[in-house]
Amino acid sequence: MQSFKELIAQFSQHFAQQHFPEEPAKLYKAASHILEIGGKRIRPVLCLMGNELFDELNPDAFHAASAIELFHNFTLIHDDIMDKAPLRRGKPTVHTVYGDTAAILSGDVMLITVYDRLNKVNAKYQKKLITVFNKAAVEVCEGQQLDMDFEDLQPEEVDYDKYVNMIGLKTSVLLAASLQLGAIIGGGSEGNQEHLYAFGKNVGIAFQIQDDYLDAFGDPEKFGKQQGGDILANKKTFLLLKAFELCNDAQKAELKALLASNPADKVERVLRIFRDCKVDKWAEKEKERFTTAAFSHLEKIAVLSNRKEPLKELADFLLNRQQ
């Protein structure tokens, strides 16, 4: 059993291969561009950890992990087109450099390549892997569609539970499925797989709540982002949506006016409303609620408790918990 840092190193080595041929150059340069931007490689490592929770690392886990990382990068290429995003991790996005056509096609080719990787695993669990993977893959697309649908709504029109559902689909089901794919390869039982999946899904949502919280209330020096970036972008977040539930009418009217304008003290004033209606306290509790649910599922997985240490360590790291 290895720490997630060791597994990241192992996966990175495995993944540092030539994934695509040279020609047509534009198509494959576009595809390689997104992979070179890099990323934390959390999802593939979850797959490896799911395997190691039950058994020694199997080479098939690296194939599944590569499939997951390629899929994640495919979604980034296509999402950036839809969001008209100029930058990702400070680098120009694929469609910005290579145009929409090559960006659409390079995403398509990457999605096809996902299944080349899933075609390398042992036939005895290939069907199950594809079934679990495809369910998550479709849900990620559904989550993106729902997110785009929400764009046309005002924040006060978005139902909170539907928002949680969308975030779950868009960001958490792939984390959860990554763990489950590893568990299948490691020989985990159906029941254990389900608990592991639920652990991943709840960690994902808790992480997103924390992300929204830190963007608003975090220490910009520690967090490494501009404070209130989401507020300045009028982004729908857990905090903003909940504020419209918790605020009184005067506060709601002020929030709406602030969303419709860009005063110099916009961040400060929105944060004051958030604090006045205790959205900050609510977010801490809501994050805790999902974190508790996550760890309760981890608890129920029937393996020796020391095998769960790397997963606990990773969740503590992601959720910024003091150990």
Next chain:
Amino acid sequence: MQSFKELIAQFSQHFAQQHFPEEPAKLYKAASHILEIGGKRIRPVLCLMGNELFDELNPDAFHAASAIELFHNFTLIHDDIMDKAPLRRGKPTVHTVYGDTAAILSGDVMLITVYDRLNKVNAKYQKKLITVFNKAAVEVCEGQQLDMDFEDLQPEEVDYDKYVNMIGLKTSVLLAASLQLGAIIGGGSEGNQEHLYAFGKNVGIAFQIQDDYLDAFGDPEKFGKQQGGDILANKKTFLLLKAFELCNDAQKAELKALLASNPADKVERVLRIFRDCKVDKWAEKEKERFTTAAFSHLEKIAVLSNRKEPLKELADFLLNRQQ
């Protein structure tokens, strides 16, 4: 063994199922839209015929055929975005009705669904099916990229052999792979699979040459399209590219001038140049060359010759040959 018309009817019945859930509505209405536009269903029927060439129809051939038809429709959705096409078969394209975002995502979901279908087949040949399918799927994307790359070139700058290669990737490899997938399911040997693939690929290219020819020289009443539509759209076709090889300098200059303008008699004048430099005769021979190659591969497939009748009948139908 059944005629291709009987097989089209059988496939259509199998394919007339609910392929997608209801929600998110925009995503799945977009996906269903392209399927409702319909089509000739040639590719899935080739898959069924590939199976029947070697053995009785296996239900797995219907799964593979559905996968192929879904893949083809995925390419139509994404290609129409790239081509900014307003209409397909006289109906508004997916992105025209539902916007680019839902069009990109519905194509993505359809591509994922392809592998749900390929996940239903017998495990004994699943890996081989995915390998053959994925090779063709990637090549179709490569062909589309090359086609888009050619858009930036003048017709006289396009190398004829590269153009044939592009057409092969964009339109023929999927026909060829459809036949091969069926052959794998039907238990055809590797050698027979290769000949069947080559038959399909050559028929595809011959068909494309014929398509270009008929657009220029066909009887509009019989062909059902405006005569010279490709010429009016300055489309790169087999005829136009070859004309730049066969013409003398004066004819080339006139062709270039015609491409850069839109005189009322453009079609007539381009056709006169085509006839003067004998591009029409060349196209007839070139179509015959690929047709002959196709039938020579069909000949070499080691099954009783009467099993090949439905394939011959379909090729004769597609290639408009007198029997």
